[in-house]
Amino acid sequence: MGDNRNEDYLQKMINVLSQDLSFHNTDSSYASHSFHPFPAKFPPQLPRKFITELTAPNEIVLDPMVGSGTTILEASLLGRYGIGFDIDPLALLISQVKVQRFNKYQLDQIGNEIIKCASTSVEEDAENLATELKNRWDLKTQEFIDYWFAPEIQIELLALINEIEKITDDTIRAFFRLTFSSVIITKSGGVSYAFDLAHTRPHRAKVVISQQGEILLGQDLEEKSSARIKLLTKKLRSPITEFQNRLERNLNGLLEPAIFDEVASCIKHGDVQNLPLDNESTDLIVTSPPYASNAIDYMRAHKFSLVWLGYMIDELGQKRKEYIGGESLAGINFEGLPPKTQEVVRLVSQKDKRKSRILHRYYSEMTCVLQEMFRVLKSGKAAIVVVGNSVWRGQSTETHTCIADIGESIGFHVAKIGVRNLDRNRRMLPMGFGSSQNSQIQQRMHKDYIIGFYKPKV
Numbered sequence: 001m002g003d004n005r006n007e008d009y010l011q012k013m014i015n016v017l018s019q020d021l022s023f024h025n026t027d028s029s030y031a032s033h034s035f036h037p038f039p040a041k042f043p044p045q046l047p048r049k050f051i052t053e054l055t056a057p058n059e060i061v062l063d064p065m066v067g068s069g070t071t072i073l074e075a076s077l078l079g080r081y082g083i084g085f086d087i088d089p090l091a092l093l094i095s096q097v098k099v100q101r102f103n104k105y106q107l108d109q110i111g112n113e114i115i116k117c118a119s120t121s122v123e124e125d126a127e128n129l130a131t132e133l134k135n136r137w138d139l140k141t142q143e144f145i146d147y148w149f150a151p152e153i154q155i156e157l158l159a160l161i162n163e164i165e166k167i168t169d170d171t172i173r174a175f176f177r178l179t180f181s182s183v184i185i186t187k188s189g190g191v192s193y194a195f196d197l198a199h200t201r202p203h204r205a206k207v208v209i210s211q212q213g214e215i216l217l218g219q220d221l222e223e224k225s226s227a228r229i230k231l232l233t234k235k236l237r238s239p240i241t242e243f244q245n246r247l248e249r250n251l252n253g254l255l256e257p258a259i260f261d262e263v264a265s266c267i268k269h270g271d272v273q274n275l276p277l278d279n280e281s282t283d284l285i286v287t288s289p290p291y292a293s294n295a296i297d298y299m300r301a302h303k304f305s306l307v308w309l310g311y312m313i314d315e316l317g318q319k320r321k322e323y324i325g326g327e328s329l330a331g332i333n334f335e336g337l338p339p340k341t342q343e344v345v346r347l348v349s350q351k352d353k354r355k356s357r358i359l360h361r362y363y364s365e366m367t368c369v370l371q372e373m374f375r376v377l378k379s380g381k382a383a384i385v386v387v388g389n390s391v392w393r394g395q396s397t398e399t400h401t402c403i404a405d406i407g408e409s410i411g412f413h414v415a416k417i418g419v420r421n422l423d424r425n426r427r428m429l430p431m432g433f434g435s436s437q438n439s440q441i442q443q444r445m446h447k448d449y450i451i452g453f454y455k456p457k458v
Contacts, residue, residue: 014415015053019418028044033073033098035098047075057078062083062282067086067288084265084266096267099267118156122156126155130155141312150208181305185304205234207234210236275375275376277376284384287384292325293355335363370406379456380457385453413454415454
């Protein structure tokens with residue numbers, strides 16, 4: 001009887017992985033999913049399908065690299081207990097807020113007070129705010145702020161964050177810190193000089209026009225009428241007005257408290273390579289590890305709001321080195337790799353020796369990740385791992401093949417590898433203006449591979 005149940009479960013996995021998992025033309029902005037942009041996140045329908053088919057209510061769903069919290073939010077909406085971990089401070093803020101209970105009326109009242117007090121501060125106390133700006137950061141962080149944010153924008157942002165930091169309730173303060181961040185990190189670059197912040201490849205506008213219509217950057221270029229100059233021209237918007245607009249949208253996306261009556265979620269800072277969980281404690285894992293070599297560089301965009309939330313540039317640089325898929329090679333423990341994966345690393349080495357070491361680091365880290373996932377997953381259960389491929393110096397990293405290979409060497413059975421075609425614009429992947437479709441960045445990111453790992457019963 002047990003063997004039949006195992007076969008039924010495996011067949012369910014295969015059936016789901018064989019379906020169309022692209023989810024184009026579907027609404028992914030329901031509930032709190034749209035609270036804050038996040039690069040390369042998968043649509044909520046993807047984890048929802050696996051959670052629905054492979055778990056029962058009140059079972060435990062884990063995302064050990066929680067990102068924007070899509071898997072955990074879907075688990076909560078479906079009556080499962082969601083557990084998530086991450087080391088990125090903005091990812092933790094986003095995911096924790098998205099699954100939290102809130103009183104909409106209370107947030108509306110507090111938000112209006114923030115906007116009122118911030119506006120008054122800008123009108124009546126701009127000189128003191130300007131002085132505070134000079135003393136808020138160390139030199140390197142101040143240089144970053146001045147390069148990316150106009151003085152008038154800095155004044156409004158400081159007025160807003162000062163009011164937000166007065167909130168004594170940690171959970172409510174987190175909601176408004178997230179709303180504040182989403183004013184800065186947007187697909188258009190928000191209120192900064194940047195374009196493409198949500199794509200993690202920010203570049204500064206060539207021409208910047210103030211709220212009053214004055215040219216702040218690119219005086220010599222403004223008269224040119226080329227399509228590229230017009231495309232790279234940006235008119236700044238008031239952060240306070242943008243905060244008000246975003247607050248209204250986020251309030252409309254708040255989850256009803258009743259959704260959380262039966263189950264709750266737990267999202268904490270934690271290293272996926274050393275999870276604080278018991279053996280055989282999880283019923284399903286759905287996660288998406290980073291690309292190798294920071295192809296999607298989360299911190300490169302996240303720091304735009306994190307510096308306003310109290311972090312310094314050097315501190316964030318240190319955190320970035322800890323991320324899976326990073327390029328630093330100092331102090332890395334290189335794991336032995338199975339033959340297929342070793343061969344891919346060798347092929348990359350023929351084109352670029354340093355890149356091959358970076359790839360070896362990535363697959364070493366993913367070996368530790370999969371070992372931890374295998375340890376905490378119950379026997380007879382599934383781990384769904386969504387990965388993207390990369391092309392380095394013309395050589396494919398074969399990410400899905402290699403991670404499947406590593407998983408099998410650890411003890412997983414690969415039920416099937418599904419494929420989904422990406423809607424690049426909706427998923428917020430780096431594109432670049434006028435970029436070649438044959439460039440490496442274009443070749444990397446047109447498909448996701450969905451690896452269905454099954455942990456056999458002994």
